[in-house]
Amino acid sequence: MSLQHVHVLVELTIHDGKFNAFEAIARQMTADTLKEAGTIGYEWHLSPDRRRCRILETYADADALLAHFKGPVVQQLVPKALESATVDRSEVYGDPGSEAREMLSGFGAGIFDRWQGFHR
DSSP, X not given: OOTXXXXXXXXXXXXXXXXXXXXXXXXXXXXXXXTOTTEEEEEEEEOTTSSEEEEEEEESSHHHHHHHHHSHIIIIIHHHHTTXXXXXXXXXXXXXXXXXXXXXXXXXXXXXOOOSOOOO
């Protein structure tokens, strides 16, 4: 695996009575993200009570992350998802590039530059 990969963790709380609406948007986000060439992974994890959700995203590099941020999933579908859920925390692991770093800072995302390690 490349050390150029950028990983994103988004933690959400789903509003009471809004799971079905949230699920519909999440499914559309996944289908549309699947079409993005630089997206390597896009996983949704749900707590047993269906109140907490985690999205684990992996992008080939900073350019792929930026393309996702500028694309229809983030620009059109994320605002719809936020009608049904609240972002509790978001973190980025790896170098998101200067433009995405600036965008992420505006959202209060934590950015963790790669320090050491390896992928097999």
